[in-house]
Amino acid sequence: MNKISYAAIRSAFAIVLGLILILWPEMALRYLVITIGVLFILPGIFTIIGYFTREKSEDTKDNTIFPLDAAGSILFGSWLLIMPDFFINILMYVLGALLLFAGLQQIVSLIKARQWARVPWGFYVIPSLIFLTGILIVTYPKSSITNAVVVFGVTSVVYGFAEMINSFKFRRKKEKVEIVDTNFYDTPSEKAPPVS
Numbered sequence: 001m002n003k004i005s006y007a008a009i010r011s012a013f014a015i016v017l018g019l020i021l022i023l024w025p026e027m028a029l030r031y032l033v034i035t036i037g038v039l040f041i042l043p044g045i046f047t048i049i050g051y052f053t054r055e056k057s058e059d060t061k062d063n064t065i066f067p068l069d070a071a072g073s074i075l076f077g078s079w080l081l082i083m084p085d086f087f088i089n090i091l092m093y094v095l096g097a098l099l100l101f102a103g104l105q106q107i108v109s110l111i112k113a114r115q116w117a118r119v120p121w122g123f124y125v126i127p128s129l130i131f132l133t134g135i136l137i138v139t140y141p142k143s144s145i146t147n148a149v150v151v152f153g154v155t156s157v158v159y160g161f162a163e164m165i166n167s168f169k170f171r172r173k174k175e176k177v178e179i180v181d182t183n184f185y186d187t188p189s190e191k192a193p194p195v196s
Contacts, residue, residue, distance in 0.1 A: 025153065036087075051067050117169075
């Protein structure tokens with residue numbers, strides 16, 4: 001897969017996640033915590049099943065220790081399933097941090113895109129707003145969880161569309177620059193330096 005495909009997948013995921021959070025903010029957070037709990041429980045169960053069903057040889061009989069990390073994973077996942085509301089408050093910090101990193105990643109990508117294309121200052125507005133929204137959610141996570149989730153959802157949708165537009169626009173320009181760079185050399189004996 002090339003980079004444009006990863007950008008498309010990231011964009012689609014952000015848009016779908018944002019729409020779910022906008023339409024069902026309270027249920028979405030609760031089910032997100034429950035899903036995380038299940039994702040902790042399943043690997044723990046598989047590891048413990050693997051521990052008890054493995055073939056015991058003379059070499060491994062004394063050396064294998066019960067997988068405590070798997071048991072801890074099951075216990076933590078169960079805690080998430082039993083008390084999802086407790087973890088929703090913690091999840092707000094995680095979601096805010098995700099927005100901080102998403103906005104920062106877009107700003108860095110735009111700065112890198114300036115190497116091969118002119119980037120108007122208007123393109124920095126959306127990533128800056130995403131970054132600021134992340135700061136607000138991290139700073140005030142408990143003010144209104146529903147409002148924060150809806151804001152995160154809207155920002156996620158905006159991020160998805162901005163990522164799609166940026167990757168399409170600047171990827172095309174980068175490919176044009178690479179084509180021009182490879183046609184610069186006259187003789188086949190001269191090799192073009194790699195474009196980073």
